[in-house]
Amino acid sequence: MTGIKDVAERAGLSVATVSRALSGKGNVSPTSRERARAAASELGFVLSYHASSLASGRTHNVGLVVPSVHRWFFSAVIEGASAALLEAGYDLTLYNIGENPEHRHSVFNDFLLRKRVDAVIAVSLELSEAEIQQLHAMHRPIVGIGGPLPGASTIRIDDSAIARKATNHLLGLGHTKIAHITGNEAYDQDFHLPGTRRSGFEEAMNDAGCPVRPEWIVSADFTIEGAYAAARQLLASAPDRPSAVFAASDEMAIGTILAARDFGLRIPDDLSVMGIDGHDLGNVLGLTTIDQDAKGQGALAVRTLLGPITKGLVLEPADTEHPTQLVVRSSTAVPKAGTF
């Protein structure tokens, strides 16, 4: 394999100068820089990042920790982060926690401590003080997506406000019999996201003077399949059926739509459905939603990290609220008189 030594030889320069020329750091005359570049490209030289990292301490690699790669939100974040990192010349090391709690433990107590990443992006994961401390002790900045992280930067959306906005959209159309599909307790552990959205829903309902019926708050696991099952139960009793469903995620809204179709309910005539996310399928199904631009959040996380890192600065913890947008499609409408 050709190393920097070969390049130096060919260019008639020292290894040190070639290193500086190629990295762009330090003073190098234009002539030398050009010669180094030419020699490198003639030899097809590609820097060994191990050696570079060992010597410099910078790895050009960012760790991305996600709870799952299947759910829409996470894969959208991965996509956004991945593209931004690729553009910046950074590698992306993916840690998919999955269902296994042991995996989470080894990711935070082993993998991430191997000094292989310059920074960590944690998606929808509430890190413990100890976990954050460890990473900070190693000078590894952290950006959290999806919730507040003590002492770390975060990118998030205002879940409570969004839930109120969504609920108000339905209320504004004239719905009063509104059900809510929230997340299971298991999903409330990390950032209490389902709880926050649910509270937002309840507040909006109370503000409008609409009763919140406990039996119309059902929970699922944030997947289409899970919400499908939950919605079937919710919609089973024809005489006492909500006229609208607000689901805490688009995937759960989609599950609801599928369940509604099974009962022959037309959307939005017999049932209005809305979600939160901006899922790609929303278009096909005409789903009204609040788009949270997950891809953009992933890209923003990368920019947040890389700015200070490339300048050699320390990342100041900051809390960035990502904008969201109500997208009205055909799954919500004024309730038909008959359904009241």
Added chain:
Amino acid sequence: MTGIKDVAERAGLSVATVSRALSGKGNVSPTSRERARAAASELGFVLSYHASSLASGRTHNVGLVVPSVHRWFFSAVIEGASAALLEAGYDLTLYNIGENPEHRHSVFNDFLLRKRVDAVIAVSLELSEAEIQQLHAMHRPIVGIGGPLPGASTIRIDDSAIARKATNHLLGLGHTKIAHITGNEAYDQDFHLPGTRRSGFEEAMNDAGCPVRPEWIVSADFTIEGAYAAARQLLASAPDRPSAVFAASDEMAIGTILAARDFGLRIPDDLSVMGIDGHDLGNVLGLTTIDQDAKGQGALAVRTLLGPITKGLVLEPADTEHPTQLVVRSSTAVPKAGTF
């Protein structure tokens, strides 16, 4: 940060012995091994993988290259590979090519050559001779998923046989008016997967003496959305409508089901639909499919690579066919007499 030196000091051993003790390679007395382990864990020592890689040449990191992270098949492969790698103590570096052709170029001509990965898993990507050569020159074994890779190991399914099996399932039920949703040309570049499945479909039809109607072969981009649009066109002309649709992927089958519902077609009464994949949504929608266990393919790819690597052997190129399974659910049935 504590290094191996600190551990050696604390354990009263040399750095060399500690290294051997912790890595498990070479002869170390049980006493020394235990002392090294104790000292390491007391100090919370975690190996620096950069230094380790630089010295040993092994990186404990595998590169996974995918065309997209959104499509079901790819995220399932990622999930399977990710879990298997985590178990083995390996990092997973994800390269998501995406839509941008430049990204593909830089991944293969820059990122993967940085000597940061021990091996490469390429999913549904047909590598050029040059790309394979480069990686082989660096002694980086490659495993391809989804198609033959000259000189590399591959894991794949028999697309032609599967397509015939699927078609035969529909023919066996009595369908003769069968449409096929195939992939766009853009998706035929890499492993000609859409083309192969389409040929299988046509062969089975011919063998059964059923005419293949060109206007009943439509193409989409492998997404639910794309197939939805294509299926709408296909199903629009009521008088001349197929009684069954075989889609080249589950996502496209799902798009077809959604489109059918828009036309008020009941499944399977008015239209039988089947796909290929084993998509999670298949259960909810009652989709008949051929399960190809994408997660298992990802895990198998990892095992295929890691076996030889950990033993220090060279990976012998081998072509492994992954088993598939016909899963009959409620989206396919005997055609109703009226629809003939």
Added chain:
DNA sequence: CTCACAACTGCAAGCGCTTCCACACACTAC
């Protein structure tokens, strides 16, 4: 003409490990 200073360059010391080699020692086999 000298001096201070900046711009450029090379030497060499690491970065934190792995592993070759040499050596010490304890055996077994003759």
Added chain:
DNA sequence: GTAGTGTGTGGAAGCGCTTGCAGTTGTGAG
């Protein structure tokens, strides 16, 4: 007894880069 074998250990030479430092040159100011 000696030679041969195997096990356990430490010294030290790298792995392929980056970067502090010092040295060389060129420049404008005094």
